[in-house]
Amino acid sequence: MKKRKMFLRMIFASLLRRRSRMIVALLSVAIGATILSGLVSIYYDVPRQMGAQFRNYGANMIFTASGDELELAAVNNAAALIPDEEKVGVAPYRYENVRVRDIPVVAAGTDPEGAKATSPYWSVDGNWFTGAGEMMVGANVAESFRIKTGDMLEVTYTPMTDDSAADADNVSYFTVTGILQTGGSEENYIYMTLDDMSALTYESDRVDLAELSISAGAEELSGYADKINAADDVHASLVKRVTASEATVLTKLQALVLLVTIVVLALTMICVATTMTAVVAERRKEIGLRKAIGASDRSIIREFMGEGMLLGLFGGIVGSVLGFVFAEQVSVNVFGSSLIFRPLLVPITVIASIAVTGISSLMPIKSATEVDPALVLKGE
Amino acid sequence: MSLLELKNVYKIYGDLHALDDVSLKVEKGEWVSIMGPSGSGKSTMMNIIGCMDKPSKGEVLLDGVDISKESKKNLTTIRRDKIGLIFQQFHLVNYLTALENVMLAQYYHSMPDEKEALEALERVGLADRAKHLPSQLSGGEQQRVCVARALINYPEIILADEPTGNLDEANEEIVVDLFHKLHTEGTTLIVVTHDPEVAEVAQRTLVLRSGKLSKEVVNENFTGKIHFDS
Numbered sequence A: 001m002k003k004r005k006m007f008l009r010m011i012f013a014s015l016l017r018r019r020s021r022m023i024v025a026l027l028s029v030a031i032g033a034t035i036l037s038g039l040v041s042i043y044y045d046v047p048r049q050m051g052a053q054f055r056n057y058g059a060n061m062i063f064t065a066s067g068d069e070l071e072l073a074a075v076n077n078a079a080a081l082i083p084d085e086e087k088v089g090v091a092p093y094r095y096e097n098v099r100v101r102d103i104p105v106v107a108a109g110t111d112p113e114g115a116k117a118t119s120p121y122w123s124v125d126g127n128w129f130t131g132a133g134e135m136m137v138g139a140n141v142a143e144s145f146r147i148k149t150g151d152m153l154e155v156t157y158t159p160m161t162d163d164s165a166a167d168a169d170n171v172s173y174f175t176v177t178g179i180l181q182t183g184g185s186e187e188n189y190i191y192m193t194l195d196d197m198s199a200l201t202y203e204s205d206r207v208d209l210a211e212l213s214i215s216a217g218a219e220e221l222s223g224y225a226d227k228i229n230a231a232d233d234v235h236a237s238l239v240k241r242v243t244a245s246e247a248t249v250l251t252k253l254q255a256l257v258l259l260v261t262i263v264v265l266a267l268t269m270i271c272v273a274t275t276m277t278a279v280v281a282e283r284r285k286e287i288g289l290r291k292a293i294g295a296s297d298r299s300i301i302r303e304f305m306g307e308g309m310l311l312g313l314f315g316g317i318v319g320s321v322l323g324f325v326f327a328e329q330v331s332v333n334v335f336g337s338s339l340i341f342r343p344l345l346v347p348i349t350v351i352a353s354i355a356v357t358g359i360s361s362l363m364p365i366k367s368a369t370e371v372d373p374a375l376v377l378k379g380e
Numbered sequence B: 001m002s003l004l005e006l007k008n009v010y011k012i013y014g015d016l017h018a019l020d021d022v023s024l025k026v027e028k029g030e031w032v033s034i035m036g037p038s039g040s041g042k043s044t045m046m047n048i049i050g051c052m053d054k055p056s057k058g059e060v061l062l063d064g065v066d067i068s069k070e071s072k073k074n075l076t077t078i079r080r081d082k083i084g085l086i087f088q089q090f091h092l093v094n095y096l097t098a099l100e101n102v103m104l105a106q107y108y109h110s111m112p113d114e115k116e117a118l119e120a121l122e123r124v125g126l127a128d129r130a131k132h133l134p135s136q137l138s139g140g141e142q143q144r145v146c147v148a149r150a151l152i153n154y155p156e157i158i159l160a161d162e163p164t165g166n167l168d169e170a171n172e173e174i175v176v177d178l179f180h181k182l183h184t185e186g187t188t189l190i191v192v193t194h195d196p197e198v199a200e201v202a203q204r205t206l207v208l209r210s211g212k213l214s215k216e217v218v219n220e221n222f223t224g225k226i227h228f229d230s
C-alpha cells in the first residue's frame, strides 16, 4: 500500500514537475482523444442529422386505400402508429375535378401544415393558404388563367348524381394567397383545405392518398409499413427511391467517418510513440540511475507505463470535453442543429486514450529497460 | 571469510585490458581507498564490484557469492540488497525532492518510509532541505543527499566513485566525516579518489596502474579524519 503511494507520488511528480516536457505529450494525446471522441459523436449522430436533412426531399411513405375507399379517420389512426417524434408531417390529399371559368381543373384538398412539412421543397410565390376561402394555385394554372396573388376566383363543381335533372352547380369563391412552383405536376392543380373541398363538392371523409414524411431509417420505415398494413384499413408503401438512396448515402458517410477515425487513431499512436521515445531517450540517465539503485526491469516498465497511462487518462478527459465541443461545432455548422450529448462516450474516450497511450508506449519503454546503468552513469 | 574478494579479475575491451589480473580482499568493516591515474580501471573495477558490470575473466566473491556468474536480474537484486552507490556527478532524479530521492532507494529495496528517509537526511545535515528539488540544492548538498540515499538501506558496502571530485574543501570534509561515521558503525567503504587527502583518511589505499594493482599503502595512524596540508 505504501509502495503504491510512492509509485503514484513518483509518476505524478514526473508529470507535474516536468510540466513543460509533458505538456507536449499531453497535447498529442489530448488532440488524438478530441478528434476520436468528436468523430465517434458525429458517427453516431449522422443518421439523425442526415435524416432531418433527407426529410427535405419529401415524403417517404404513402398511404392509399387498401379496400374501396380511404378515409381521413383511417389515415389518422394509421399515422398514430408512428411515434410522434419521428413524424415530420402527414398530408392527406383529395382530388376532384372542378371548373374555373368553365375550364376543367384538378383541385386538391389537403392540410396546408402537413403539405408544407412533407413537401418542403415546394416554393410558394406569396403565402400558403391557411383556412377557409383561401387557395393556392399551381404555376401552370396561374399562367393559363393569368391569375395573380390576391385575385378572387370562382370555382364551380358539378355534382354527379343519377338524377341529372336535379343537378345544380356548386360555386365557391376563393382568394388566391400564393402561386405554387414545384417543377412537377403539382403546378397543374389548385389547392384548398379539406373542409373547403367538402363544402364545394360534397361532404365526405374520403381522401385519395396521404403522403408522410418520417424521420427514420429504411428498416424502421418498413417496420412501420408492415404494422400499418397488418391493420388492413390503409395500405402503406415506401417511396423506394427516397428510402434506398438515404440508406446508401448514410452508409457511405458513416464509412467515411469510420475511416477517418481509424486514420486519426493510427496517427495518434505514432505521435504518442514518438513522444514516448523522446521521453525515454532524454531520461536514459535517470533510468540508469534507477537501475543502479536497484530498480528491476519490471519496475522501470511499470513506472513508465504508469506515466504513459496517466497521460492517457488526462488526455482522455481533456479530449472528451474538447471532442464534444468539436463535434458540436461540426454539427451546428454542417447540419445546422446541435448534438445529443452521449455520456457513455466519456469513459469510452478515456479508456481508448489510456489503451492507445499504453500500446504506443510499449516499444519505447521496452528500450528503456535496455539502458546499461554502468555506461550511463560513467559521466557526460 | 572476506566480505569481498577479487581473484584474478580481467576486464578486456578488444585488446585493451581495463583490468589486468586484479586480486584483492576487503574485510568487513574496512575503509579502503582506490587511487590511480585516469584510465587506470578504477571505475571499471567499481562497476564490477557494484554488480553493474561483469568481468571478462576471474571470480568476484561478495559475501561468499560469485557475482561474476550471476544473471543480470540477480545482480540487480544483490546490488539493491547489499550495495550503496555514490557517484562523482551527484546523480539524483531531478524532478523528485531530496526526500523522495532517498525514498526511491527504499522503494526499490523494500518499503518507502518517510520518517526513516527524513532521519537519513538529518544524518547528512539536510533535514531542512528535504522538500527541495536537486536544482535548488548546492553540489555539496546534492552529494549529501546521495550519501543519505546510499546508506538508507543499511548496505554491506558503500561504493563511492570520486565522491568529492566536484566538491570544495568544506563539503569534502562534510562527506568524509559522514564516511567516518558510517565506518564507525561498521559499514564497509570503498572510495575511489584522485585526491590524496581523501585517500589518506582510509585504513588502506590501493593504487591501480594500467589495470594492475601496483601498490598498497596501509595507514598506520588511522583516525578517519581528513587532514588538509594547506
Ligand SMILES: Nc1ncnc2c1ncn2[C@@H]1O[C@H](COP(=O)(O)OP(=O)(O)OP(=O)(O)O)[C@@H](O)[C@H]1O
Pocket: B013, B016, B018, B036, B037, B038, B039, B040, B041, B042, B043, B044, B045
Ligand atoms: N565500455 C567500454 N568500452 C571500451 N573501453 C572502455 C569501456 N569502459 C572503459 N573503457 C576503457 O577502460 C579503461 C579504464 O576506464 P575507467 O573508466 O575504469 O578508468 P578510470 O580509472 O575510472 O579513469 P578516471 O579516473 O578518468 O575516471 C579506459 O582506458 C577506458 O577507455
Ligand SMILES: [Mg+2]
Pocket: B042, B043, B044, B161
Ligand atoms: Mg572513473
